[in-house]
Amino acid sequence: MGEVIKIWVPLIGFLSSIILGVFVLRQNPKSWVFRTYSLYALYLALLNLGFLGFGSLKALGLVLLPLGFFQFVLSLTSRFTPTNRIILAIGYLTGLIFLVWPGKIELYNFFYNLLFGGFFIYSAYFLYLRSKATFNPFEINRIAYLTLALWMGLFKLLIDICDSFGWNLSPFWNFTIVFQPFIMAYAIARAKPMSLASVLRKITTYSVFSIWVILSYFLIQTIFMDFLRIVSDIADPELTFFSSLLTALTLVILVQSLGDHAVSFIEQLLFHRFYRRWSSIKRLSQTLSQVFDQEIFLGTVLNVVTNLTDVQKSSILLWNRKLKRFEMQFAFGLSGEVRRKAHFSKESALIKWQQKNSHPLLIEEVEDDPLFEGAREEILNDLKKIEGRASFPLVVNESLIGLLILGDKRSGEPYFWEEVKLVSNLCNQISGALISMSYYDQKIKEYLSIIQAFAFSMEAKDKKTQEHCERVAKYAMAIGQRMGLPLDVVESLKLGGMIHDIGKVTISDEILLKPGTLTDEEFEEVKKHTQAGLKILVPIQFSKEVVDSVLSHHERLSGKGYPEALKGDEIPLVARIMAVADVYDAMSSDRQYRKALSTDEAKLELLRGAGKEYDPEVVQVFLSILEERSGRFIDSTRSVDSP
Numbered sequence: 001m002g003e004v005i006k007i008w009v010p011l012i013g014f015l016s017s018i019i020l021g022v023f024v025l026r027q028n029p030k031s032w033v034f035r036t037y038s039l040y041a042l043y044l045a046l047l048n049l050g051f052l053g054f055g056s057l058k059a060l061g062l063v064l065l066p067l068g069f070f071q072f073v074l075s076l077t078s079r080f081t082p083t084n085r086i087i088l089a090i091g092y093l094t095g096l097i098f099l100v101w102p103g104k105i106e107l108y109n110f111f112y113n114l115l116f117g118g119f120f121i122y123s124a125y126f127l128y129l130r131s132k133a134t135f136n137p138f139e140i141n142r143i144a145y146l147t148l149a150l151w152m153g154l155f156k157l158l159i160d161i162c163d164s165f166g167w168n169l170s171p172f173w174n175f176t177i178v179f180q181p182f183i184m185a186y187a188i189a190r191a192k193p194m195s196l197a198s199v200l201r202k203i204t205t206y207s208v209f210s211i212w213v214i215l216s217y218f219l220i221q222t223i224f225m226d227f228l229r230i231v232s233d234i235a236d237p238e239l240t241f242f243s244s245l246l247t248a249l250t251l252v253i254l255v256q257s258l259g260d261h262a263v264s265f266i267e268q269l270l271f272h273r274f275y276r277r278w279s280s281i282k283r284l285s286q287t288l289s290q291v292f293d294q295e296i297f298l299g300t301v302l303n304v305v306t307n308l309t310d311v312q313k314s315s316i317l318l319w320n321r322k323l324k325r326f327e328m329q330f331a332f333g334l335s336g337e338v339r340r341k342a343h344f345s346k347e348s349a350l351i352k353w354q355q356k357n358s359h360p361l362l363i364e365e366v367e368d369d370p371l372f373e374g375a376r377e378e379i380l381n382d383l384k385k386i387e388g389r390a391s392f393p394l395v396v397n398e399s400l401i402g403l404l405i406l407g408d409k410r411s412g413e414p415y416f417w418e419e420v421k422l423v424s425n426l427c428n429q430i431s432g433a434l435i436s437m438s439y440y441d442q443k444i445k446e447y448l449s450i451i452q453a454f455a456f457s458m459e460a461k462d463k464k465t466q467e468h469c470e471r472v473a474k475y476a477m478a479i480g481q482r483m484g485l486p487l488d489v490v491e492s493l494k495l496g497g498m499i500h501d502i503g504k505v506t507i508s509d510e511i512l513l514k515p516g517t518l519t520d521e522e523f524e525e526v527k528k529h530t531q532a533g534l535k536i537l538v539p540i541q542f543s544k545e546v547v548d549s550v551l552s553h554h555e556r557l558s559g560k561g562y563p564e565a566l567k568g569d570e571i572p573l574v575a576r577i578m579a580v581a582d583v584y585d586a587m588s589s590d591r592q593y594r595k596a597l598s599t600d601e602a603k604l605e606l607l608r609g610a611g612k613e614y615d616p617e618v619v620q621v622f623l624s625i626l627e628e629r630s631g632r633f634i635d636s637t638r639s640v641d642s643p
Contacts, residue, residue: 010051017045020181032075040068041181063095066119069150072184073123076146077130078371091119124150149183220250296487298330301430305404306332309419313387313407317342318434319400326351326402333407334387342386349378354393355400360420361391390415392423394431401434468585473497475581475622476549480574482621489545493574496549500578503533503550527562530554545574553578556613576615580606580622583614599626 021041028034043064050058071088074080124147131143298316306314313333317326320343328334328342344351353375354361366372366379383391387407394402404427409415476493485493504512507529511522518526533550552575555561557568561579571579587602597605603623610619 010048014045014048014052017041017048017181021045032080033072036068036072036075037184040065040072040184043068044181059099063098066117067091067095070119070123073126073146077126078369079126087122120150145183295330296491297433300487301404301426302330302332305406305423305426309406309415309423310410311406311408312410315339315342315386315388315405316402317344317386317405318394318402328386329402338385338387344382348382349375350382350391350403351400353379354391354403358393358395358398358400360393360424362415362420363389364414390420390423392427394427394434396431396435401431404430468589469498469501471585471589472500472578472581475585476574476577478625479577479581479618479622482625483577483618485573488543489574492543492545493549493577495542496546496553496574496578497581499533499537499546500550500553500582501529501533502536503529503531505536506532527554530563545572548572548575549578551575553582555579557611557615558613560613573615577618580614580618583609584622 018041021038024034024041025038043061046057047061047065050061067088070091074084074088127143127147127150302314302316305311311333313331315328315331315334318329319325320327323343324345326344326346328339331339331342334342346352346355350361361379363380363383366376366383372379383389383405386405388405389408390406392404392406393400394404404423406415406423473494474497476497477490480490480493504526507526511518511525514522530551530553534547537547537550551563552561552566552571555564555566555571555575556579557571557576559565559567561571584602584606587597587605588599590596603626606614606619606623610616
C-alpha cells in the first residue's frame with residue numbers, strides 16, 4: 001500500500017497540477033492572478049515529479065512552492081509593491097543558493113522552514129489584511145479557501161517536526177498537495193459570485209469531468225505501457241516514467257482541445273433544463289441580430305435582460321456622435337429626471353474604466369478592490385447617477401459604443417456569476433447587432449435619399465397619401481406585434497407600410513388627384529402602382545416581407561385582388577395584414593370623391609369582408625386593438641410593449 005501511495009498519489013498530483021494550470025490560464029491569459037496560479041501549479045508539478053524519484057526536481061519544487069504561493073497572493077491582493085518585489089527576488093536568490101549548496105536540502109530543514117515557511121506566513125498576513133479591508137461576503141469566502149490552501153502548504157513544517165520524533169507523515173503531505181491546487185482554483189472562481197445551485201452544478205460537472213480524466217489516464221497509461229513493452233527493452237522503473245510522461249502529454253492535449261466540449265456535454269447531459277435555458281438565450285440573441293430598427297431592438301433587449309435578471313431598473317447608453325457623449329437611449333424603471341441627467345463624456349470615470357477594461361463591472365468590485373483606488377468615488381458616483389449596480393460594456397473592435405446598466409435585483413441578492421456571464425454573452429450579440437444595424441441603416445438611407453425625391457413629389461401631389469402611409473405603418477406594426485410575429489417581421493411591416501404606395505409617384509396627377517369616380521382605364525393605371533413600387537425597390541435588397549407588403553397589399557382572399565389575383569394562403573401574411581390596415585385607413589379617411597366612414601362603419605365593413613376578402617384572424621386582432629383604444633390609435637412605433 002505504501003508503494004502505491006508513493007507512486008500514484010504524486011502521479012495524480014502531477015497530472016492535476018498540469019491540467020489545472022493549463023485550464024485556469026486559458027480562462028484569462030492576461031490576468032496576473034491566473035498567470036501566477038498557473039506558475040504555482042507548475043511548481044507543484046515539479047515537486048510531484050520529485051516524489052516520483054527525480055530528487056533534483058523535488059528540491060526545486062520545495063524551494064519554489066512557497067515563493068509561488070507568495071507571488072500568487074501578491075497578485076490576488078494587489079500587493080506587488082516595490083518592497084514586496086525585492087522580497088520576492090531575495091527569496092528566489094536564496095532558493096538558488098539552497099539548490100547549489102553541497103548536500104541535500106533535507107540537511108537544512110531548520111533553515112528551509114525558517115526562510116521559506118516565512119513566505120507562507122507573510123502570505124497569511126496579506127490575506128488577513130485583505131479580509132479586514134472588505135465587507136464583500138464572496139471575497140471573505142474566497143480568502144477563507146485560500147487560507148485553507150495556505151495551511152496545507154504549512155503542513156510541511158508540521159511534518160518536519162513530527163519526523164524529528166520519528167513519526168513519518170510525509171505520505172499525508174503528498175495527499176494535501178494533490179488537493180491544494182483544486183482549492184486555490186475554486187478560490188479564484190469565488191471572485192465571481194455563484195448561486196448555491198450553480199456551485200453544486202459546477203462541482204458535479206467538474207467531478208464527472210475529473211473522473212473521466214482519471215479513467216482516461218489509466219486507460220492511456222495501460223496502452224502506452226503495453227506498447228513500450230512490445231517495442232522496447234526498457235526496465236520497469238523507466239517504463240513507468242516514460243509511459244506516465246507520454247500519458248500526461250496526451251491528456252494535456254486532450255483537455256486543451258476537447259475540455260470545453262466535454263464539460264459542455266456533461267452539463268447538457270446532467271442539467272438539460274439549465275442547458276436549454278442557455279440555448280434559448282442563444283437563439284434569442286441570433287434573432288435580435290436580424291432586427292434593424294434600433295428602437296424595437298433596444299426595447300426588446302432591455303425587456304429580456306430585465307426579466308432574465310429580475311432587476312428593478314435598467315438602461316442602455318449609446319454614443320451620440322452629434323453631442324459627443326454617451327446618452328441614455330432606453331430605460332426601464334427610471335424617472336424622467338434620471339434619464340435627463342444620464343449622459344457621460346468620454347472623460348467620465350465610468351466610461352474611461354470601461355473603455356480600458358472591457359469586462360462587466362459590479363459595484364461590489366468597485367467598493368472593495370484595491371485596483372479602483374483613485375477612481376473609486378468617481379465611478380461610484382457615476383453608477384449612482386444612473387442608479388446602476390452592474391455595468392456591461394458594448395464593445396466593437398476594442399472601441400466602447402455603449403453600456404448596458406442594471407440596477408438592484410428585486411430579491412436584494414448580488415449578481416451571480418452565471419447571470420453576469422449570460423448577460424455578457426448577450427452584450428456581445430448586442431454590440432454586433434448595433435453595428436450591423438448602423439451599416440444597414442446607412443445603406444438604406446443612401447437609397448432612400450434617392451427615392452425621397454419620389455416621396456416628396458408624392459407628398460406635393462397628394463399630402464393625404466403620405467399621411468395615409470404613416471398611419472398604415474402604425475396599424476400594420478401593431479397587428480404584427482399583437483400576433484406575436486418575429487421582431488424582424490414587425491420591423492418590415494413598419495417599413496413596408498411607410499412605402500407601400502411608393503409606386504403612386506408614377507401615376508399622373510390627373511388620375512391621382514381626380515375628385516370623381518375613376519374610369520375603368522384610369523383604375524387600370526392606378527392598379528399598376530404595386531408593380532411600379534416593386535421596380536423602385538429593386539436596387540436595394542429589402543426583406544421579402546417589405547417587398548410582399550408593397551407588391552401584394554391589394555390582393556384579396558377571393559382572388560379578385562391585384563396584381564397577381566392570389567387566393568387565400570397564396571397571399572403572404574404580411575400582405576394580408578397590410579391589406580386590413582390599408583383598407584381600414586382608406587375607409588376611415590376623407591377622399592376626393594367621398595367623406596370618411598365613421599369608426600363603427602369601418603369596423604362593420606371589415607367584419608363583412610372577413611373570411612371573404614380579408615384574413616379573419618387579422619381582422620379580429622385589429623378590431624380588438626381598436627376596441628381597446630376606443631378608436632384613438634396611439635403611435636405604436638414608440639414602444640415594443642404596444643400591442
